[in-house]
Amino acid sequence: MNVDVSNIRIEKKEPEGEMFDVMGGSARWEVKVHDHGLVALCDVMPRMAPVGKTADFAIVQAARVSYGQGTKQVNEDRGLIRYLARHRHTTPFEMVEFKFHHVMPIFVARQWIRHRTANVNEYSARYSVVKDRFYKPSVQSVRKQSTVNRQGGDELIDEMTAKEFCDYLDKADALYADYEKLLEKGVSRELARIGLPVNAFTEWYWKCDLHNLLHFLSLRMDAHAQQxxxxxxxxxxxxxxPIVPIAAEAFMDYHLGAVQLSRLEVEAIKSGQGLKTENKRENAEWEEKKKSLGL
Ligand SMILES: Cc1cc2nc3c(=O)[nH]c(=O)nc-3n(C[C@H](O)[C@H](O)[C@H](O)COP(=O)(O)OP(=O)(O)OC[C@H]3O[C@@H](n4cnc5c(N)ncnc54)[C@H](O)[C@@H]3O)c2cc1C
Known part of the structure; x- marks a missing residue:
């Protein structure tokens, strides 16, 4: 089917005021993570913002479309964004998007990929050779199994066991030499890779809007997430x-580290008679919440 667009007239409008690049003209902003890891911010939408504002302006612009004249009471940008964040009026936050390049161990990528609202394009170890990069924590940072939950705790293991653990990870280097040898002998890349451990690195481009990115950050910056x-x-x-400082501040103030109370917990506080549940886990969670509330 042929589509003729030659008679559609496109009008190109100049911006109303002076604009600036929210990434300051950089091709990308990078942060190194561990020995081989990387988080690089490659692009932002909106890339251009009015001088004197930040990319937060896109959130306000979208919110004002839905609120129209009704925003008169909350017409200051910061106040409006904070109001939206408090009341989980989330769609205006979806008007800002970020494109990242991440280099991370496969075991981190497996947790990450559960966040389904991002667009992902991953390096293919089927078509390309896996690079010689493996994640190894230092001997001084090997965490002990927690005794209160099924995760790694904050407590470190004794030095001898930590060294033994690091030696165990060093075997990945030997596996990599075998991987290379087998590739040279003609084993396909798609099969040779399957003997490599999950501390090998992968990489991807990952694009996500601000609302879903903040949801990701609230779960993965939280103390319950793996370090x-x-x-x-x-x-x-x-x-x-620095790109969306107002939304970031609202996220820190209202969501990260916030404590959500169930109806039963609200009743427990009001009555002063404790939580009405037989469930041990729920009781333990309530004790944790009470501690963070200073009760
Ligand atoms: C500390 C921690 C421990 C975890 N442990 C485990 C574990 O042991 N095993 C395990 O399997 N996972 C585990 N997870 C992963 C967890 O169950 C979620 O899959 C992950 O956190 C992504 O959350 P999400 O679905 O809210 O995010 P996203 O996939 O980004 O989705 C965002 C929101 O969009 C909506 N949404 C997206 N897709 C759908 C859909 N298909 N249907 C309906 N709504 C949708 C939901 O409202 C969702 O909250 C763990 C996560 C954390 C943070």
């Missing part, structure tokens, strides 16, 4: 913070 993915999430927050 390695937290390191990446924190680097991403550092990169977007």
């Amino acid at each position: 390695e993915i937290r390191d990446y999430a924190t680097a991403m927050f550092a990169l977007i913070q």
